Amino acid sequence: MALLEVQDLVVEFPQRRGGVLRALDGVSFSIDPGEVLGVVGESGAGKSLTGAAIIGLLEPPGRIASGEIRLGGERIDTLRGEALRRLRGRHIGAIFQDPLTSLNPLYTVGRQLTETIRTHLPLDAAAARERAIALLRDTGIPAPEQRVDHYPHQFSGGMRQRVVIALALAAEPRLIVADEPTTALDVSIQAQIIGLLKRVCREHGAAVMLVTHDMGVIAETCDRVAVMYAGRVAEIGPVAEVIHRGAHPYTQGLVASIPALDGERERLAQIDGSMPRLGAIPSGCAFHPRCPRAVDRCRAERPGLMPAGATQAACWLAVEGTS
Numbered sequence: 341m342a343l344l345e346v347q348d349l350v351v352e353f354p355q356r357r358g359g360v361l362r363a364l365d366g367v368s369f370s371i372d373p374g375e376v377l378g379v380v381g382e383s384g385a386g387k388s389l390t391g392a393a394i395i396g397l398l399e400p401p402g403r404i405a406s407g408e409i410r411l412g413g414e415r416i417d418t419l420r421g422e423a424l425r426r427l428r429g430r431h432i433g434a435i436f437q438d439p440l441t442s443l444n445p446l447y448t449v450g451r452q453l454t455e456t457i458r459t460h461l462p463l464d465a466a467a468a469r470e471r472a473i474a475l476l477r478d479t480g481i482p483a484p485e486q487r488v489d490h491y492p493h494q495f496s497g498g499m500r501q502r503v504v505i506a507l508a509l510a511a512e513p514r515l516i517v518a519d520e521p522t523t524a525l526d527v528s529i530q531a532q533i534i535g536l537l538k539r540v541c542r543e544h545g546a547a548v549m550l551v552t553h554d555m556g557v558i559a560e561t562c563d564r565v566a567v568m569y570a571g572r573v574a575e576i577g578p579v580a581e582v583i584h585r586g587a588h589p590y591t592q593g594l595v596a597s598i599p600a601l602d603g604e605r606e607r608l609a610q611i612d613g614s615m616p617r618l619g620a621i622p623s624g625c626a627f628h629p630r631c632p633r634a635v636d637r638c639r640a641e642r643p644g645l646m647p648a649g650a651t652q653a654a655c656w657l658a659v660e661g662t663s
């Protein structure tokens with residue numbers, strides 16, 4: 341059974357003057373236990389919003405208008421208050437772009453780790469401290485026995501994000517939602533942190549939903565990838581299939597933007613234009629104004645995800661077998 345199932349998720353923002361803006365429009369995907377799923381797309385595609393909906397942190401007035409989210413078969417999109425907080429600490433860990441949003445500057449990292457551990461696991465203070473030190477060691481913090489008593493500002497940016505990863509794993513969650521976890525870090529350590537995230541999550545048995553705009557990161561890290569465009573999933577499948585045999589023209593354009601992923605492959609032209617604004621999503625296939633292969637049907641009818649070789653693509657070319 342899938343660990344996480346997102347089914348036909350619709351997220352809307354009611355407007356003050358009436359009406360709603362639909363920011364996610366029928367998003368469906370699943371994540372298996374222990375799997376790393378990448379969610380990629382340009383800014384405004386709905387990647388972060390999808391992550392926020394899963395962890396119950398949609399910013400008001402945004403709300404789930406329809407659809408379902410299940411973790412281990414149980415509905416989680418309907419949880420509120422204490423039940424939601426328990427889900428978030430215990431079963432789903434979150435990692436955001438800026439480590440400082442996850443850490444309290446006034447408390448030592450050890451205190452923050454042990455509080456999370458003791459809230460969710462039946463450990464006494466000494467055992468929780470042992471676990472905190474072990475987590476810091478697992479995430480590559482040198483001298484964890486001393487570092488556990490340091491404050492967040494005493495760590496470098498990269499080391500702080502390691503602490504955040506340790507904190508996200510503190511209660512042994514089944515899923516980690518990581519939203520651009522390295523974007524705020526120095527380029528030289530980004531790959532290191534992504535590699536670490538993948539390794540420790542595997543060791544701790546946690547699945548990962550990795551949100552990023554960087555197809556290169558996806559290529560190196562993920563098992564499967566969902567490509568998002570204008571609040572919808574444009575294509576989803578195993579990473580190698582999506583990258584080398586992606587059926588959706590948008591996927592092909594994104595892949596072409598990865599520098600030197602594959603030296604022998606011919607570089608495709610970059611995609612012209614930009615993501616449509618909310619409230620101005622084109623009819624039919626939302627990508628049609630930018631698509632070099634659009635036909636009449638694309639403007640009139642919206643394609644759903646359909647089998648396209650080893651991936652699923654929301655593109656009429658897939659069903660016609662002409663891609």
Ligand code: SF4
Pocket residue numbers: 588589590625626627628629631632633634635638643654655656657
């Ligand atoms: Fe292009 Fe049409 Fe496919 Fe959309 S459905 S990606 S417009 S070919």
Ligand code: MG
Pocket residue numbers: 387388520
């Ligand atoms: Mg984002």
